[in-house]
Amino acid sequence: MALKRRQQGILTGMPFMANLASRTFVDDLGRKLYLAKRPTRVVSLAPSMTEILYSLGLDEEIVGVTDYCDYPPQARAKPKVGYSNPNLESIVALRPDLVLAPSTFLRADTLAKLEQLKIPTFILEAKAIEEIPSHVQTIGRMMDRAQAGDRVATEMRRQIAAIRATVQELPPLRVLYVLNTQPLITVGPGSFIHQMIELAGGVNVAGRAQMPYPRLSLEEVLKEDPELLIFPIGSAESIPQNEQQQWQRWTTLSAVKHRRFHQIAADLLNRPGPRIAQGLEALARIIHPEAFAQGPGP
Amino acid sequence: MGLITGQTQSEERRAVVSAPVVPAGEVAAPMPTAPVGLSRLSPLRWQLTLSALTAVAVLVLLICLQFGAERIDLAEEIRVVGLAVREGQAGIESAGATGVILMQVRLPRVLLAFMVGGCLAAVGVGLQALLRNPLADPYVLGISSGAALGAGLAILFGLTGTVLAFSALPLCAMAGGLLSVLVVYRIATAYGYLPIHTLLLAGVILNAVFSALVMFVTSIMEPNRSFGMMSWLMGTLTAPDYPAMLVLAGYLMVGLFVLFRQAASLNLLTLGEESARSLGVDVETVKKTVFFTSALLTGAVVSVSGMIGFVGMVIPHAMRLLTGADHRLLLPASALVGGLYLMAADTIARTLLAPTEIPVGVVTALAGGPFFIYLLTSRKGRLA
Numbered sequence: 001m002a003l004k005r006r007q008q009g010i011l012t013g014m015p016f017m018a019n020l021a022s023r024t025f026v027d028d029l030g031r032k033l034y035l036a037k038r039p040t041r042v043v044s045l046a047p048s049m050t051e052i053l054y055s056l057g058l059d060e061e062i063v064g065v066t067d068y069c070d071y072p073p074q075a076r077a078k079p080k081v082g083y084s085n086p087n088l089e090s091i092v093a094l095r096p097d098l099v100l101a102p103s104t105f106l107r108a109d110t111l112a113k114l115e116q117l118k119i120p121t122f123i124l125e126a127k128a129i130e131e132i133p134s135h136v137q138t139i140g141r142m143m144d145r146a147q148a149g150d151r152v153a154t155e156m157r158r159q160i161a162a163i164r165a166t167v168q169e170l171p172p173l174r175v176l177y178v179l180n181t182q183p184l185i186t187v188g189p190g191s192f193i194h195q196m197i198e199l200a201g202g203v204n205v206a207g208r209a210q211m212p213y214p215r216l217s218l219e220e221v222l223k224e225d226p227e228l229l230i231f232p233i234g235s236a237e238s239i240p241q242n243e244q245q246q247w248q249r250w251t252t253l254s255a256v257k258h259r260r261f262h263q264i265a266a267d268l269l270n271r272p273g274p275r276i277a278q279g280l281e282a283l284a285r286i287i288h289p290e291a292f293a294q295g296p297g298p
Numbered sequence: 299m300g301l302i303t304g305q306t307q308s309e310e311r312r313a314v315v316s317a318p319v320v321p322a323g324e325v326a327a328p329m330p331t332a333p334v335g336l337s338r339l340s341p342l343r344w345q346l347t348l349s350a351l352t353a354v355a356v357l358v359l360l361i362c363l364q365f366g367a368e369r370i371d372l373a374e375e376i377r378v379v380g381l382a383v384r385e386g387q388a389g390i391e392s393a394g395a396t397g398v399i400l401m402q403v404r405l406p407r408v409l410l411a412f413m414v415g416g417c418l419a420a421v422g423v424g425l426q427a428l429l430r431n432p433l434a435d436p437y438v439l440g441i442s443s444g445a446a447l448g449a450g451l452a453i454l455f456g457l458t459g460t461v462l463a464f465s466a467l468p469l470c471a472m473a474g475g476l477l478s479v480l481v482v483y484r485i486a487t488a489y490g491y492l493p494i495h496t497l498l499l500a501g502v503i504l505n506a507v508f509s510a511l512v513m514f515v516t517s518i519m520e521p522n523r524s525f526g527m528m529s530w531l532m533g534t535l536t537a538p539d540y541p542a543m544l545v546l547a548g549y550l551m552v553g554l555f556v557l558f559r560q561a562a563s564l565n566l567l568t569l570g571e572e573s574a575r576s577l578g579v580d581v582e583t584v585k586k587t588v589f590f591t592s593a594l595l596t597g598a599v600v601s602v603s604g605m606i607g608f609v610g611m612v613i614p615h616a617m618r619l620l621t622g623a624d625h626r627l628l629l630p631a632s633a634l635v636g637g638l639y640l641m642a643a644d645t646i647a648r649t650l651l652a653p654t655e656i657p658v659g660v661v662t663a664l665a666g667g668p669f670f671i672y673l674l675t676s677r678k679g680r681l682a
Binding site for chain 1: 366367368391394395398399402403404520525526529530534536537539648651652653654655656657
């Protein structure tokens with residue numbers, strides 16, 4: 001739905017607004033970046049950035065992506081520059097006039113080197129889901145696609161608000177998000193997915209953990225008794241059989257009694273990009289299927 | 299002759315006699331004097347020491363069972379165990395979450411810690427005696443990193459099937475451990491016999507190579523898988539189910555039994571190979587037996603617990619100070635105390651930041667490292 005509208009944006013969101021906007025941008029690290037003209041060679045250092053660029057109708061401008069940029073499919077064909085430790089030489093060889101990067105996976109020395117090489121680098125780091133539409137708008141203005149950016153952002157905000165309204169009144173269910181079964185690793189407060197679970201009408205059973213990605217004690221799981229287990233999975237897989245078996249042992253868990261093992265496409269939740277509203281909806285539908293049963297949803 | 303220089307000849311000899319562990323690579327064998335501890339070991343002392351240690355182990359077990367993400371006090375503990383013994387599974391479930399936590403999560407985990415710690419310590423004793431090197435343990439010889447590589451490859455290729463009720467991951471880990479032993483052994487026997495210092499060097503080199511390969515495997519994994527792999531490498535004890543644990547316990551018992559049977563030969567071997575040979579020990583057979591048993595035990599242990607360091611190095615040293623160097627007592631005593639130590643370390647690992655757990659390998663290293671340094675500096679005469 002949102003995707004179709006975005007593609008209309010390619011035709012309508014043309015650079016009429018260019019000279020209206022200020023050409024100085026402040027990134028999430030507080031660094032100021034002045035762009036004299038619209039960048040034409042952009043390197044994306046995160047799958048979410050790549051998705052944002054495509055959602056604005058850009059394609060030719062994207063000259064380099066990470067090894068994990070697989071959406072939309074045409075992103076796979078772009079030159080790769082690595083991921084957490086990107087290859088600086090390949091980046092330089094692509095002669096970018098803008099590098100978009102997240103701060104979590106970008107090492108400080110890589111950033112310092114990019115600055116030293118005078119490659120304009122812009123850091124975006126979404127701490128909360130509400131920041132993602134703003135990121136889309138920022139990149140839209142940088143790339144002279146302000147109109148398309150506004151449209152994508154408005155649609156995302158509308159979807160997010162609709163999902164929140166749908167699940168708000170429902171009793172929250174206890175959720176365990178299983179990143180790894182043995183040892184059990186899950187998401188805790190401070191992680192992005194923890195927020196998403198709470199927004200989608202769930203309660204994270206790892207809420208007492210002190211860190212974003214804790215190794216959670218199985219004892220805590222048994223005590224908190226999750227009502228559903230959610231397994232993030234890659235695009236083509238399903239929940240591995242042996243992981244399911246390992247969980248079947250704990251017959252006293254509500255999630256096991258009621259056979260509520262669910263899977264969700266990890267990319268929808270992990271990437272703070274334009275598909276995050278879809279991810280939130282998928283999560284809300286898993287946690288509260290009854291709320292979405294009547295109609296086609298928000 | 300020892301690690302610490304500047305000793306006089308007589309001091310050296312005393313050091314060797316009281317703690318017959320000397321570094322490899324030394325040409326001159328010590329005088330074939332019987333170690334002081336040997337003649338003194340009476341059956342009574344053997345029984346007393348081991349029963350005292352068993353009692354302490356049971357006590358520690360009861361204490362460890364009380365702590366975790368949720369505190370369960372002794373009265374509750376006894377009540378739930380009573381229920382479980384009388385009514386089995388139904389009794390456990392009637393005690394609610396506490397019952398399941400105590401009987402199906404905590405108890406198997408504490409028992410697993412005991413078995414793993416015991417094996418690591420016993421293997422440490424065996425290898426230290428065999429190599430006459432105080433630093434020898436399964437890690438130094440590359441056995442553990444071989445096992446880790448096996449497990450890493452299993453995770454990388456997503457091998458999740460089961461063979462004869464064993465899941466693929468432990469089997470790959472064991473295969474890796476065995477492979478590294480074969481390679482080390484092959485390198486070391488290039489001259490037709492098994493020189494101790496070559497064995498140690500081969501182990502060190504193989505360890506480096508395998509560690510590099512493990513890092514390579516981790517680096518090319520999908521990020522979410524490598525996350526799991528890294529925590530696995532840092533040492534993890536998770537509750538196995540009872541049938542799997544019985545199989546493991548049986549396997550480990552056989553291995554430990556084989557090791558214990560070599561105790562008398564190990565005593566003589568610590569005097570030096572030549573002396574042992576002249577006293578009628580079939581040195582090559584003893585070396586092979588101890589070495590391969592150690593490898594198989596380590597492979598099994600690493601496959602269920604990941605990399606847990608320092609137990610195999612520190613516990614044998616501590617026990618040598620406490621019980622003397624006679625392997626007939628040292629081996630079982632180290633096994634008991636190693637198990638006890640890992641039970642306690644794992645309790646700290648699961649309580650310190652509860653409900654978050656920290657890797658138990660971190661706890662054993664942080665507790666064991668300083669202790670080892672203390673031993674080295676304060677008792678150098680007995681360690682060297």
